[in-house]
Amino acid sequence: MLRLSRMTDYAVVALSALGGAEAVRTAPELAAETGLAEPTVAKVLKLLGQAGLVDGLRGARGGYRLARPLSAVTLAEVIVAIEGPIALTACVDGASGGCDTEATCPIRGRWDPVNDAIRNALSAVTIADLAPTSCAAAHRAALALA
Amino acid sequence: MLRLSRMTDYAVVALSALGGAEAVRTAPELAAETGLAEPTVAKVLKLLGQAGLVDGLRGARGGYRLARPLSAVTLAEVIVAIEGPIALTACVDGASGGCDTEATCPIRGRWDPVNDAIRNALSAVTIADLAPTSCAAAHRAALALA
DNA sequence: ACAATCCGGACAAACCCGGTCCGGATTGCA
DNA sequence: TGCAATCCGGACCGGGTTTGTCCGGATTGT
Ligand code: SF4
Ligand code: SF4
Numbered sequence: 098m099l100r101l102s103r104m105t106d107y108a109v110v111a112l113s114a115l116g117g118a119e120a121v122r123t124a125p126e127l128a129a130e131t132g133l134a135e136p137t138v139a140k141v142l143k144l145l146g147q148a149g150l151v152d153g154l155r156g157a158r159g160g161y162r163l164a165r166p167l168s169a170v171t172l173a174e175v176i177v178a179i180e181g182p183i184a185l186t187a188c189v190d191g192a193s194g195g196c197d198t199e200a201t202c203p204i205r206g207r208w209d210p211v212n213d214a215i216r217n218a219l220s221a222v223t224i225a226d227l228a229p230t231s232c233a234a235a236h237r238a239a240l241a242l243a
Numbered sequence: 244m245l246r247l248s249r250m251t252d253y254a255v256v257a258l259s260a261l262g263g264a265e266a267v268r269t270a271p272e273l274a275a276e277t278g279l280a281e282p283t284v285a286k287v288l289k290l291l292g293q294a295g296l297v298d299g300l301r302g303a304r305g306g307y308r309l310a311r312p313l314s315a316v317t318l319a320e321v322i323v324a325i326e327g328p329i330a331l332t333a334c335v336d337g338a339s340g341g342c343d344t345e346a347t348c349p350i351r352g353r354w355d356p357v358n359d360a361i362r363n364a365l366s367a368v369t370i371a372d373l374a375p376t377s378c379a380a381a382h383r384a385a386l387a388l389a
Numbered sequence: 390a391c392a393a394t395c396c397g398g399a400c401a402a403a404c405c406c407g408g409t410c411c412g413g414a415t416t417g418c419a
Numbered sequence: 420t421g422c423a424a425t426c427c428g429g430a431c432c433g434g435g436t437t438t439g440t441c442c443g444g445a446t447t448g449t
Binding site for chain 4: 123124125139142143146147153154155156157158159160161
Binding site: 248249250280282283286300301302303304305 | 437
């Protein structure tokens with residue numbers, strides 16, 4: 098179905114929730130706010146931290162904080178952070194060994210332009226484009242808690 | 244990794260092999276030509292036939308034949324034929340029920356523009372663009388671009 | 390009648406993903 | 420200094436999807 102991983106989806110909603118306020122938020126806080134399970138959102142934030150998209154502050158009163166504004170982080174970055182490099186097939190970017198018919202395959206290497214097109218399309222959209230406006234999110238959160 | 248199914252990949256190489264000659268080819272023939280296992284390529288051709296991308300001719304001296312020239316079948320069509328509808332997440336096109344957090348999700352429905360962008364990118368490339376250019380295909384492409 | 394070929398579905402194995410959990414390191418606070 | 424809060428890194432397992440194979444039946448040319 099050309100579906101992206103569910104974790105990637107969660108990462109986007111977590112980021113958008115984090116982008117609502119500039120404050121430091123803890124993982125359980127974000128989990129409650131987004132309605133996702135706590136261990137899951139923790140795992141996602143962990144991955145995001147490794148990729149440098151968010152800063153993890155340890156210790157008491159710690160939490161997570163955006164490393165960059167949402168308008169400066171592209172969807173492609175999030176996908177790479179969670180799922181790994183964007184590669185439609187096993188033979189893009191000159192990779193070899195992932196396909197056992199690559200010796201006789203007539204279209205080996207011809208996926209690269211398509212792959213780059215997808216990459217570009219994904220790099221053109223930022224998380225800010227997907228996230229709702231901050232005040233709307235705050236309002237929704239307030240309603241959910243009420 | 245945003246990777247498309249391996250079957251889809253096989254479908255493209257099978258189609259490109261079929262496009263080399265206008266003749267009718269049997270499944271074992273194509274299997275030998277592409278280096279893929281015979282039951283696999285048979286399955287792929289079966290799917291392709293259901294989608295109307297190739298014509299299956301039964302009986303002795305039967306085989307498969309292209310329903311359209313390769314320059315008229317888009318990559319998006321092949322993906323849909325093998326993997327099903329292109330949907331990055333569970334909530335595109337107003338679908339509901341596939342995601343258990345869609346009630347509180349702040350970005351529900353906001354994936355649609357991205358999804359459409361991918362769809363368009365995939366619809367812009369034809370199998371003739373990926374298949375090795377037999378001189379006839381190259382000529383046709385040159386005429387189309389002129 | 391016979392052989393060749395596609396058609397539809399069933400099937401098990403392999404693989405990947407999703408979700409959970411734990412122990413350790415680090416920091417703020419009393 | 421002791422304690423509690425919090426992130427960090429990894430292991431773990433169950434379930435679902437994908438992959439690859441197979442078989443019996445339908446269809447058609449010879
Ligand atoms: S070598 Fe051919 S079969 Fe293998 S991944 Fe590349 S295009 Fe697909
Ligand atoms: S409703 Fe939200 S969490 Fe569910 S698939 Fe859509 S964007 Fe992802």
